[in-house]
Amino acid sequence: xxxxxxxxxxxxxxxxxxxxxxxxxxxxxxxxxxxxxxxxxxxxxxxxxxxxxxxxxxxxxxxxxxxxxxxxxxxxxxxxxxxxxxxxxxxxxxxxxxxxxxxxxxxxxxxxxxxxxxxxxxxxxxxxxxxxxxxxxxxxxxxxxxxxxxxxxxxxxxxxxxxxxxxxxxxxxxxxxxxxxxxxxxxxxxxxxxxxxxxxxxxxxxxxxxxxxxxxxxxxxxxxxxxxxxxxxxxxxxxxxxxxxxxxxxxxxxxxxxxxxxxxxxxxxxxxxxxxxxxxxxxxxxxxxxxxxxxxxxxxxxxxxxxxxxxxxxxxxxxxxxxxxxxxxxxxxxxxxxxxxxxxxxxxxxxxxxxxxxxxxxxxxxxxxxxxxxxxxxxxxxxxxxxxxxxxxxxxxxxxxxxxxxxxxxxxxxxxxxxxxxxxxxxxxxxxxxxxxxxxxxxxxxxxxxxxxxxxxxxxxxxxxxxxxxxxxxxxxxxxxxxxxxxxxxxxxxxxxxxxxxxxxxxxxxxxxxxxxxxxxxxxxxxxxxxxxxxxxxxxxxxxxxxxxxxxxxxxxxxxxxxxxxxxxxxxxxxxxxxxxxxxxxxxxxxxxxxxxxxxxxxxxxxxxxxxxxxxxxxxxxxxxxxxxxxxxxxxxxxxxxxxxxxxxxxxxxxxxxxxxxxxxxxxxxxxxxxxxxxxxxxxxxxxxxxxxxxxxxxxxxxxxxxxxxxxxxxxxxxxxxxxxxxxxxxxxxxxxxxxxxxxxxxxxxxxxxxxxxxxxxxxxxxxxxxxxxxxxxxxxxxxxxxxxxxxxxxxxxxxxxxxxxxxxxxxxxxxxxxxxxxxxxxxxxxxxxxxxxxxxxxxxxxxxxxxxxxxxxxxxxxxxxxxxxxxxxxxxxxxxxxxxxxxxxxxxxxxxxxxxxxxxxxxxx
Amino acid sequence: xxxxxxxxxxxxxxxxxxxxxxxxxxxxxxxxxxxxxxxxxxxxxxxxxxxxxxxxxxxxxxxxxxxxxxxxxxxxxxxxxx
Numbered sequence: 001x002x003x004x005x006x007x008x009x010x011x012x013x014x015x016x017x018x019x020x021x022x023x024x025x026x027x028x029x030x031x032x033x034x035x036x037x038x039x040x041x042x043x044x045x046x047x048x049x050x051x052x053x054x055x056x057x058x059x060x061x062x063x064x065x066x067x068x069x070x071x072x073x074x075x076x077x078x079x080x081x082x083x084x085x086x087x088x089x090x091x092x093x094x095x096x097x098x099x100x101x102x103x104x105x106x107x108x109x110x111x112x113x114x115x116x117x118x119x120x121x122x123x124x125x126x127x128x129x130x131x132x133x134x135x136x137x138x139x140x141x142x143x144x145x146x147x148x149x150x151x152x153x154x155x156x157x158x159x160x161x162x163x164x165x166x167x168x169x170x171x172x173x174x175x176x177x178x179x180x181x182x183x184x185x186x187x188x189x190x191x192x193x194x195x196x197x198x199x200x201x202x203x204x205x206x207x208x209x210x211x212x213x214x215x216x217x218x219x220x221x222x223x224x225x226x227x228x229x230x231x232x233x234x235x236x237x238x239x240x241x242x243x244x245x246x247x248x249x250x251x252x253x254x255x256x257x258x259x260x261x262x263x264x265x266x267x268x269x270x271x272x273x274x275x276x277x278x279x280x281x282x283x284x285x286x287x288x289x290x291x292x293x294x295x296x297x298x299x300x301x302x303x304x305x306x307x308x309x310x311x312x313x314x315x316x317x318x319x320x321x322x323x324x325x326x327x328x329x330x331x332x333x334x335x336x337x338x339x340x341x342x343x344x345x346x347x348x349x350x351x352x353x354x355x356x357x358x359x360x361x362x363x364x365x366x367x368x369x370x371x372x373x374x375x376x377x378x379x380x381x382x383x384x385x386x387x388x389x390x391x392x393x394x395x396x397x398x399x400x401x402x403x404x405x406x407x408x409x410x411x412x413x414x415x416x417x418x419x420x421x422x423x424x425x426x427x428x429x430x431x432x433x434x435x436x437x438x439x440x441x442x443x444x445x446x447x448x449x450x451x452x453x454x455x456x457x458x459x460x461x462x463x464x465x466x467x468x469x470x471x472x473x474x475x476x477x478x479x480x481x482x483x484x485x486x487x488x489x490x491x492x493x494x495x496x497x498x499x500x501x502x503x504x505x506x507x508x509x510x511x512x513x514x515x516x517x518x519x520x521x522x523x524x525x526x527x528x529x530x531x532x533x534x535x536x537x538x539x540x541x542x543x544x545x546x547x548x549x550x551x552x553x554x555x556x557x558x559x560x561x562x563x564x565x566x567x568x569x570x571x572x573x574x575x576x577x578x579x580x581x582x583x584x585x586x587x588x589x590x591x592x593x594x595x596x597x598x599x600x601x602x603x604x605x606x607x608x609x610x611x612x613x614x615x616x617x618x619x620x621x622x623x624x625x626x627x628x629x630x631x632x633x634x635x636x637x638x639x640x641x642x643x644x645x646x647x648x649x650x651x652x653x654x655x656x657x658x659x660x661x662x663x664x665x666x667x668x669x670x671x672x673x674x675x676x677x678x679x680x681x682x683x684x685x686x687x688x689x690x691x692x693x694x695x696x697x698x699x700x701x702x703x704x705x706x707x708x709x710x711x712x713x714x715x716x717x718x719x720x721x722x723x724x725x726x727x728x729x730x731x732x733x734x735x736x737x738x739x740x741x742x743x744x745x746x747x748x749x750x751x752x753x754x755x756x757x758x759x760x761x762x763x764x765x766x767x768x769x770x771x772x773x774x775x776x777x778x779x780x781x782x783x784x785x786x787x788x789x790x791x792x793x794x795x796x797x798x799x800x801x802x803x804x805x806x807x808x809x810x811x812x813x814x815x816x817x818x819x820x821x822x823x824x825x826x827x828x829x830x831x832x833x834x835x836x837x838x839x840x841x842x843x844x845x846x847x848x849x850x851x852x853x854x855x856x857x858x859x860x861x862x863x864x865x866x867x868x869x870x871x872x873x874x875x876x877x878x879x880x881x882x883x884x885x886x887x888x889x890x891x892x893x894x895x896x897x898x899x900x901x902x903x904x905x906x907x908x909x910x
Numbered sequence: 911x912x913x914x915x916x917x918x919x920x921x922x923x924x925x926x927x928x929x930x931x932x933x934x935x936x937x938x939x940x941x942x943x944x945x946x947x948x949x950x951x952x953x954x955x956x957x958x959x960x961x962x963x964x965x966x967x968x969x970x971x972x973x974x975x976x977x978x979x980x981x982x983x984x985x986x987x988x989x990x991x992x
Contacts, residue, residue, distance in 0.1 A: 164976075164977070164980045191956070196928055196956070196957055201928070201955050201956050202956045203954065203955065203956040203959055203981075204953060204955070204956075207953075207977060207978070207981060212977075214980075214984070215980075215981050215984060216981070216984035217959065217963075217981075217985045219960075219963060223960070223963055223964040224964065225964065226935060226938055226939050226961070226964050226965055227939070229935065229960070229961065229964045231931045231932070231935060231957045231958075231960050231961050231964075232931075232957065234956055234957070234960070235960065236956060236959065236960055236963070432932070
């Protein structure tokens with residue numbers, strides 16, 4: 001994939017994530033204008049980037065979203081849940097496009113209709129055309145022409161294309177058009193008023209229309225006097241006739257389809273006469289005679305008469321052109337007498353014929369019969385009064401925009417030498433704005449401007465300007481971006497480190513943080529580095545082995561000593577290296593948590609429950625592999641909590657609980673592992689009910705029904721096929737959730753615990769290793785083979801006298817600190833028919849391990865050492881051997897099989 | 911300079927961008943019946959076009975570039991006939 005495109009995708013995904021978060025944050029806190037400004041900024045960036053790669057459907061949806069955000073920002077429409085939904089849907093759509101691009105380097109599906117549906121929905125909310133709450137995506141989206149289908153006023157009824165193409169070209173086109181080989185189209189382009197701020201130039205755009213043969217522009221309504229003219233707002237409408245295919249025209253205007261209407265027009269507009277005007281009455285006779293022939297249906301005589309006159313006329317004359325057209329019409333469309341007559345009348349009146357623009361059947365719009373008035377009349381002004389009032393408000397917002405932009409530029413240049421000229425120009429522009437709104441304190445403005453130049457501080461000027469033109473909310477953000485630019489931070493910064501909003505009054509000292517530079521690196525490169533360091537850590541373990549051989553086998557004690565010394569150095573460096581790379585791999589748990597506000601919002605609305613999500617400890621750092629693996633289990637847990645845990649609002653109210661349920665997602669570090677908790681204040685779980693259900697489903701025996709402890713009963717939910725929900729919803733409750741969660745957590749070397757209080761709520765506690773890359777294993781020996789057991793599983797090791805092992809109900813057990821612990825022979829578990837060995841004192845070596853919240857002792861032949869290894873999962877046919885977690889290479893080059901104790905004991909129990 | 915102002919005449923040259931609109935507006939406010947010479951103009955930004963349409967101008971020369979000339983003639987000849 002093109003590197004730039006890959007960067008675009010990665011950056012856009014980060015942006016989408018941030019947009020989603022900001023929308024949810026703004027939904028909760030409408031008053032915080034910084035959020036909407038930030039939102040607007042990100043959407044704008046995303047739109048700009050998508051434009052670079054020419055994904056018009058994406059750009060258009062983002063453009064429409066941006067417009068909606070502007071309307072919200074300017075308080076033209078109040079923010080609502082529906083707006084949030086619409087924007088989130090639109091962003092999901094953009095995400096879908098990104099997925100497609102990421103998978104195929106380009107868009108493989110035509111998304112235009114879907115994009116149109118989103119744009120239409122956004123547009124309807126923005127225009128308030130329909131009640132906001134009634135907005136819904138139509139099942140079958142209509143085409144984008146819909147907004148344009150509304151009656152449109154065209155300020156002319158006919159045109160005569162006489163100057164841009166030659167007569168020969170016009171006639172050829174005419175023939176093609178009447179033969180149906182091409183269609184003439186009128187493009188009606190109504191640019192939006194704010195288009196200049198988006199860098200658009202409608203006049204340029206329309207002039208570039210493919211195969212344009214005629215064009216003009218009319219002011220929208222009445223152009224005001226120069227004094228009142230707001231030239232930063234586009235109020236011109238453009239009209240262009242083109243012989244291009246409609247698809248080509250649609251493609252040309254693909255970024256602004258909602259502003260353009262393309263209509264087929266009659267080919268008769270091509271009938272226009274060129275040439276030297278010469279003559280007059282002499283042709284009168286011809287016309288009189290010709291009309292007679294026409295009325296009598298004698299086209300042959302008419303043709304002969306016209307041809308004769310043409311032969312006698314100079315080809316460059318206007319009349320010759322008219323006669324050539326006449327002959328063409330007689331030849332090609334003899335049946336259209338009225339057209340021929342109109343040409344004859346045009347010759348008589350010495351003017352170009354004016355055929356109607358649209359064929360009657362095709363006439364698409366209400367055509368204003370009134371010609372456009374360019375110069376304003378007194379009456380017009382009176383009629384336009386309400387519009388003027390609106391314009392005043394718009395004008396103020398434009399002035400605010402201009403001032404904000406100028407302040408931004410000043411901010412960027414403040415500390416750069418040699419930019420005084422640019423700053424003066426900006427001050428001049430602001431002064432112009434102040435003059436335009438008749439501000440009388442221009443002297444004060446100039447003093448403040450001078451002060452800015454002297455002190456390099458914008459604060460005072462901004463405050464004063466706000467008293468004149470109203471709030472300038474963007475300035476905080478603008479200043480922020482100014483800092484960001486000053487610090488020359490690379491463009492593609494780490495997504496987590498979005499600079500926080502900095503108020504103008506914040507002292508400059510805070511900028512030291514921004515000098516931190518971030519580098520965005522492909523994950524696979526870090527993984528590769530990690531693998532290499534892992535190899536290094538393992539291969540360094542060969543040095544003590546070599547030292548041992550040097551001493552014992554070759555008897556070179558000195559060399560052995562030196563080797564050990566070198567090993568200490570390499571060991572230290574390798575450990576530092578390992579620590580360093582570990583830190584690089586550490587990412588905040590917040591990365592996984594980010595997706596939950598949206599999930600909780602959508603699910604709770606779907607289930608008609610009120611749920612608040614509280615996130616804690618998002619900064620807790622975990623290895624990225626753990627973070628990646630954590631997503632799925634957490635989704636299951638949170639879904640379950642909303643679906644089964646939290647009661648409906650009515651039930652909660654009846655029980656005297658707060659109507660709004662709370663789900664707490666918390667992460668924290670505990671000594672050498674990470675704890676992630678999902679806690680809800682819902683109905684909790686009843687162990688007795690769970691036992692009964694499990695019994696009914698045949699998952700437990702009747703004996704177990706009575707003997708299982710409360711905790712064991714609760715753990716039943718982790719058994720495959722267990723589900724308590726009477727009806728499975730489409731969200732959760734199909735009985736595959738909790739066992740899937742458990743196996744996923746097991747897979748990453750973690751454990752899951754459950755605590756519940758009936759009626760009060762449930763807490764799931766996930767204990768996870770901080771890192772997965774380097775595994776700390778205890779090497780044990782049995783039947784003269786070495787095996788590894790992950791240290792995370794090991795509770796303790798001990799020597800236990802053989803005679804103290806007692807048999808209870810055919811199970812070997814020991815009593816360890818007043819607790820009965822079942823004992824298994826590892827040889828037996830591994831299918832080895834060799835009895836375990838004891839030492840000289842007739843003691844067994846026991847490894848006590850965790851198993852399903854209990855402790856189990858394994859009899860082994862002996863303990864070796866504890867080593868750090870890089871665990872490689874078994875591959876190929878070996879991958880199905882679940883009792884092994886993987887393999888590792890030891891210092892002497894031998895392979896160590898690492899046992900999955902959980903699986904081993906589980907396999908034995910079934 | 912995309913627009914050169916000489917007494918009552920403004921000469922448009924090359925690409926006339928939106929930034930010229932303000933100065934043109936000021937000039938038109940000061941200059942009654944200002945004359946516009948489009949000879950060397952290659953393109954005129956919409957904002958500038960709007961100012962010209964709102965102003966009291968006379969067009970003395972149309973652009974040499976055919977397409978721009980044709981567009982401007984259609985736009986302005988509705989209002990002015992030289």
